[in-house]
Every structure is written in C-alpha cells, then in structure tokens.
Amino acid sequence: MEALADYFKVFSEPNRLAVLDALRGGALNVTAVVERTGLSQALVSKHLKLLTIAGVVRRRPEGSLVFYEVIDKGVFRLILQGDKLLLATRRQQLDALVAIL
Amino acid sequence: MEALADYFKVFSEPNRLAVLDALRGGALNVTAVVERTGLSQALVSKHLKLLTIAGVVRRRPEGSLVFYEVIDKGVFRLILQGDKLLLATRRQQLDALVAIL
DNA sequence: TGCTAACATCATGATGTCGTTATAGCGTTG
DNA sequence: CAACGCTATAACGACATCATGATGTTAGCA
Incomplete structure (x- = not known):
C-alpha cells in the first residue's frame, strides 16, 4: 500500500506531469524538455531524476x-484515466451543488 | 494540469488508500473504518474529510x-491500474538490473 | 589544453502534509 | 437535562517536498 501510494505520488506534481507530457512524443534531451515546459534546467533535471528512480x-x-x-506508455493511459475520473467527479460535484440550490 | 496533479495526490497517501480500501465493500461509518484500518479516529476523520472535499x-x-x-467506483479501477503499472515497472527494473549483472 | 554547452547536484528557504493529543459539537438515551 | 458515544476540529511538532541560485562535472571542440 505504501509502495502504491509512492507511485501515485510520482504523478501528483504539476511540473512532473508537464515533464511527462513533454515526453509524450518520444525521447527528448534535457534542454528540449526545458524549452517545452518553460521550467528551469535545475528543476527539470530534478524531476527527471525522480522519474528515473521511479x-x-x-x-x-x-x-x-x-x-x-x-x-511504459501505459503511464499515459493511467494519466488519461485519472483525468477522465476527475472530470466525472467535477461533473457530479456540480450536480450535487445544483441539487442543493 | 494542476488539478490533475491534485487529484493524483489524493491517492498518494498510504493511509488514505487504506481508508478507501475499507470502503471497497460499500458504505461504512467512521468507527467501522477506524476498526478496519487500525488508524486513529482523528486521522480517519481527517482523511475522510479530504476524500469528501475531493x-x-x-x-x-x-x-x-x-x-x-x-x-464513483471507477476510483478502484484507477487504483488497480496504478497497481498493475507499478508491478510492470518493478519487473522491468529487475530485468534492467539483471542485464547489468 | 582551455573554453563552452549540457546536465547534475548542493544548500537553502518557504511551504505543505501527516499524525497525535486534546477538546468541542452533536445526537441519542436513560 | 445529564451523561455518553460518535464524529469533527484545533493546535502543535516532525518531517517531506518544492523551487531557486550557485556551483560542479563532463564531453566535445577550438
């Protein structure tokens, strides 16, 4: 359970998701990731190290x-599924809000 | 991207996953969750509040x-998929290690 | 060999999160 | 209405994480 939580933690950071997104099309070098994300070089290096260790x-x-x-590109499927679920959740929250008003 | 990261953050805590797991079979009251997880009552209340807000x-x-x-029980599908991906990742890490040795 | 570009790492400060203990709120029951 | 069980909240300390600026390291090239 601990390990799974740690795994989800990898995807729980906006800049890390941005770095992953930059890599959606295939391999990139660090500078390219820096350019695509607009993040500082030090920060990109750090996140890439984390992603490597993970x-x-x-x-x-x-x-x-x-x-x-x-x-493993299944990573992108996981992210997509999280996104879908988040959307469904937001929709249901709106419905619940409307039901009150 | 920020919102998605925050959503993943919900599942990035072992005790929160444990609370969710306790709710796998259906609705439970707080005390029942406390008993099933072994966590303190205050902590369970806190995590349940977070999960509610989320x-x-x-x-x-x-x-x-x-x-x-x-x-939305799709949450459990997300967790399962994360678990699968984690397993695949661990296996691949072992393979990479063996390839070196 | 010395310079430069690309990448990694370090030290630091700011902020966030987690768990605990203690206590408060609230509904039920006697 | 008084006492009790259930749940929520507050305050606090410990610890983790994040972003930045500065510096280190390494490879390629003049």
Missing part, C-alpha cells in the same frame, strides 16, 4: 546530450 | 453515525 523514464546519454524517454 | 466519497449522516461511501 522507473517511469529511461536515461540514455548520447554524446554530450542526455535523452530521456518514457519506458 | 469528491471521491459521499458523506451521509444517519442518526448519530456518519456513513461514508465511494461515489
């Missing part, structure tokens, strides 16, 4: 660049 | 008891 992302040095890519 | 759980007072139940 096993979500693979690190591949190539010359002077370091490329990162999502290992 | 829209994951519905609060239903009945006499002097207060029952809680999961609104």
